[in-house]
Amino acid sequence: MPATNSTLVLGAVAYDAKVVPIWDGFQRWFASQGLDFDYVLYTNYERQVEQHFAGAFHVAWNSPLAWLQARRTAERTGRIAKAIAMRDTDCDLTSLIVVRADSPVRSLAELRGRTIGCGAGDSPQATLIPLEHCARAGLVAERDFAVRRFDVLVGKHGDHVGGERDAALALLSGEVDAACMLDGNHLLFANEGIFTRGATRVLARTEPFDHCNFTVLDGAPEELVQRFERLLLSMRYDDPRVRALMDLEGLKRWCPGRTSGYALLESACERFRVLEPFLARMSVA
Amino acid sequence: MSAARNVPRDGAERVLDLGRCGLDQGGHVLLARALAGCAPGERLVVLGDAPELSIHLAAWARAAGHGVESADSRARCAGRLVAGSAHLARFADAERAGATDARDGVHEQAPAHWGLAARGARVEVGSPAFDFALAEKRTLWADDVGALYAQALAAQWDPATAIPWDAPRPHAAEVEDALVQVLTYLIENETAALIVPARFAARIHPHYREVQQLLAIQAADEARHVEVFTRRATLARRELGLSTAGGQASLKTLVDEPDFAAASLLLSVLGEGSFVNLLWFLHEHAPDECTRTIMKLTAQDEARHVAFGVAHLAREAREEPTLVARLAAAIERRHDVLRHTAGLNAEVFDALIVLAAGGFEPERIAAGHAAVFELTRQMHAGRRNRLRLVGFDAEHAERLAGLHTRNFM
Ligand SMILES: [Fe+2]
Numbered sequence A: 001m002p003a004t005n006s007t008l009v010l011g012a013v014a015y016d017a018k019v020v021p022i023w024d025g026f027q028r029w030f031a032s033q034g035l036d037f038d039y040v041l042y043t044n045y046e047r048q049v050e051q052h053f054a055g056a057f058h059v060a061w062n063s064p065l066a067w068l069q070a071r072r073t074a075e076r077t078g079r080i081a082k083a084i085a086m087r088d089t090d091c092d093l094t095s096l097i098v099v100r101a102d103s104p105v106r107s108l109a110e111l112r113g114r115t116i117g118c119g120a121g122d123s124p125q126a127t128l129i130p131l132e133h134c135a136r137a138g139l140v141a142e143r144d145f146a147v148r149r150f151d152v153l154v155g156k157h158g159d160h161v162g163g164e165r166d167a168a169l170a171l172l173s174g175e176v177d178a179a180c181m182l183d184g185n186h187l188l189f190a191n192e193g194i195f196t197r198g199a200t201r202v203l204a205r206t207e208p209f210d211h212c213n214f215t216v217l218d219g220a221p222e223e224l225v226q227r228f229e230r231l232l233l234s235m236r237y238d239d240p241r242v243r244a245l246m247d248l249e250g251l252k253r254w255c256p257g258r259t260s261g262y263a264l265l266e267s268a269c270e271r272f273r274v275l276e277p278f279l280a281r282m283s284v285a
Numbered sequence B: 001m002s003a004a005r006n007v008p009r010d011g012a013e014r015v016l017d018l019g020r021c022g023l024d025q026g027g028h029v030l031l032a033r034a035l036a037g038c039a040p041g042e043r044l045v046v047l048g049d050a051p052e053l054s055i056h057l058a059a060w061a062r063a064a065g066h067g068v069e070s071a072d073s074r075a076r077c078a079g080r081l082v083a084g085s086a087h088l089a090r091f092a093d094a095e096r097a098g099a100t101d102a103r104d105g106v107h108e109q110a111p112a113h114w115g116l117a118a119r120g121a122r123v124e125v126g127s128p129a130f131d132f133a134l135a136e137k138r139t140l141w142a143d144d145v146g147a148l149y150a151q152a153l154a155a156q157w158d159p160a161t162a163i164p165w166d167a168p169r170p171h172a173a174e175v176e177d178a179l180v181q182v183l184t185y186l187i188e189n190e191t192a193a194l195i196v197p198a199r200f201a202a203r204i205h206p207h208y209r210e211v212q213q214l215l216a217i218q219a220a221d222e223a224r225h226v227e228v229f230t231r232r233a234t235l236a237r238r239e240l241g242l243s244t245a246g247g248q249a250s251l252k253t254l255v256d257e258p259d260f261a262a263a264s265l266l267l268s269v270l271g272e273g274s275f276v277n278l279l280w281f282l283h284e285h286a287p288d289e290c291t292r293t294i295m296k297l298t299a300q301d302e303a304r305h306v307a308f309g310v311a312h313l314a315r316e317a318r319e320e321p322t323l324v325a326r327l328a329a330a331i332e333r334r335h336d337v338l339r340h341t342a343g344l345n346a347e348v349f350d351a352l353i354v355l356a357a358g359g360f361e362p363e364r365i366a367a368g369h370a371a372v373f374e375l376t377r378q379m380h381a382g383r384r385n386r387l388r389l390v391g392f393d394a395e396h397a398e399r400l401a402g403l404h405t406r407n408f409m
């Protein structure tokens, strides 16, 4: 059913059961602010991007990879994709390549001939960006070192922490020589007791990059989208009606969208030709 | 130790030294403590020696809503935080849930959204509303409830040590049979007396915790009464006596009573009040030392249960003049329901005569009968006096005392 122009419809991927209470809660809050809001859930980002272009909803809550899929599709079809907002926690993330503390590996170059544990194949933070980081240091995945993927929920672009946790466990058990993960997950695993103090060493840290954003395409009802954007940015963590929802969604503040933080992922996509199968599917469709 | 809010300043900036403590070792406690004293936008330089500190600091700050600037040139600097405001939000409009000490006054009405919060705690806005049906001071409070609770705690006794279970039992087998019949009756009455306060305790808003605590310990008293009566009954007998339809019908009206005031009146003021007389009667006529001790200890407990019932209903009646009429209606309603039941079973009544007689010589039976008659007269007078204390006039008290169930409870 095509989206109408009186209700702002959001598309989101159900990477976890909590997605439903989050958007149900925001729906109530938007209603209290006079905005008729609804959402539609997909099981994977590829379907979401495809349906976004088919006009099924107005705003996509996109992973960074889904953002690039949308932007490149727009470029090819003469459309315009815009990132209108994101979480404060989507800005300036870094990923780490971690080894065991007693590992003889002292530099990225010494990973040659070894095995790196990554997250889901489509995870920007636990696979694509760290492998791009290695490539820039002259180490090509599957040529200079083996990649062991811990694929949890493919199509969800690494939104679920499970793949990174499995890679971390494989690092400790000696199954892999290094593991890739988000900086915050290194701290998380330390606090969970998976990484005991002094058990791991950070071998490399990537440049900062950005994560999710709300994406709109040209032709979306402007006034409606602007109201959504204004309300989003006005949402305050002091407001008890949304505080629990913001905690669930993992932010303290919505920020205006920016697209300056996706360059690293974009060059990873080019290098590993990540987007091509999707773009091919879109042009056939 | 330097004061919590007074992080040493280095020039214009605040500086926090985490030493060897990492953010995987509770270092966030020190960060939060230092940031609590920072206005939004203020900077906090973080120094430390823990491995990966600067990485963890950036990740922690991002999730906690603080900005982070990269380390400056000073030695051991892990980064510079720019205080956000989210960490203050949770407490900004939190509401104080009354005064901790009841002597400073409890609220007339306890808000549902205070929920389970301790009285005196600060409750974050947005906490869920709990459905506590009894949330009005008027309907449940007694001014000396704190003292009654303290008294109840101090008066707890341990059946294992307080009762001479091995005391000699010199009486005849038929007297023991009579005692077992009375104990059988007592046990089912104690069970009703356990269920009723337990049920209401769960419906009382925790703001009135002294009442909740008092009812909880009252239920525990009754649990102990069930235990000791059962244990005494089975000292010499393997099977108990008769439980009658009329007795249970009477207790069912108590257990089913949905109104706290009506249930308090029927159970505590009238029922347990009558039981105080009954237990002292059994104390006086106990055939052995074990039974005598049990009756004394349970009678003392019951007196406290009665005291709270009278105190909170008298208080409510003073504040709510229509209460007395509502309570009168409850007594009459129960009387009508029970009109066609037998009330106290003949087996119990006769067993009381045998216990008071202590033997089967005709003169002793006659004396026992007279003693039981006197007991029922005392029970009636006691009910009348307590109804007067609650707020009934003399005429109503006299009439309503007479409508009480023949089952005593
Ligand atoms: Fe009792």
Ligand SMILES: [Fe+2]
Pocket: B193, B222, B272, B301, B302, B305
């Ligand atoms: Fe009692």
